[in-house]
Amino acid sequence: MRRLKTIIDDLLVLARLRAGDPAAYEPIDVGALVTEEAAALTGGVPVHVDADRDVRVLGNRIQLIRVIDNLLVNARRHAGTTVEVTVRRAEGSAVITVQDDGAGIAPQDRERVFEPFVRLDDGRRREPGGSGLGLSISRDIAHAHNGTLTTEDSSRGARFVLRLPTTDRRPPAPGTPGSAPDRPVTQGDSRVEEA
Template identity: 70%
Template structure:
């Protein structure tokens, strides 16, 4: 067992310890070590996929920006340099958005707890919905006394992501409901758009996953908003899911309900 353990490296976590028969301490130790190695291998595999996807997402706007600048330098008589300069901020803004979202995800996964405080969730939703710019109207229905403990900044980020996503896909209306249900604070954000296919209800929460309609409506997005929102929900011991709706998409945030002050 010691020789096999010494052969296991971070580059190859596929090896496993031989498991002796029986249920004595050595056999239990071998099974526990093998289970730990399996979890580490899965975590490393996810990390490699994430690194590969992140590299691709960062490379795309960088390549576009480089092409614009190279064309302006190589063909000064055919390409308007001012047009290239005007187009450059869009690519840099996309890079900035991706980097900022990656930093936020890193903080969420660092294990460091965020500042927690009692929050009137209904009041928070009302405050964040009121200053919305003209566009698809947002109708809210808030029941009083829906309190949670959490990070105000992080919960605002979730609400902003859900509201922006709903308004992007809605035809004429977005509805937000805040209510207590079975010991939980529930926030549902619904739109009257085309909705999300059942097969894509979990996919939309994957990092850098952007459905075709989302890419068309918001080509500058990072593809991390919903993934970050779910991570924040989990950090608050809650959940974020797409649930059934008569029309359009319905995102439902559930958090542990706290007693109001």
């Protein structure tokens, strides 16, 4: 019964994301968020975080926590001894990489793992009760934040990379051409794009 409730809840989240339901957005330091979520994990495979400071994105905190938690739990499930997480700022994006040292994902399955209800054999063996919706929801959340979630080549294990646009581009100084008065970003703001 509990598993059925989890699946129904996940399907409702997926439906809301795909319908473009509005969500409250705020500036978030993703390095701090990732560090906090990793520190909250107890027992199991250790997670090591190397995060740049003050890497900010505009996003929904609850949704971003869900993506990060999904990636961390997934990596720990498949890791042999460790999970390595980095948060970097690169070319206008926050780049969050979650890497485990497990068996990895075959190239032909790297896109398939993001489809709803897809569970590879190793995942079913390690967690028989999973729904196969976590990565699909995570990718939809990334898209809702104008970002991407992909798997990338790795010399060992699986490597998931979440890219989100940063908010740290410096605005023009007040009084210069192109400058605008500072104002808070609100849900109806045209700068907040919904997927």
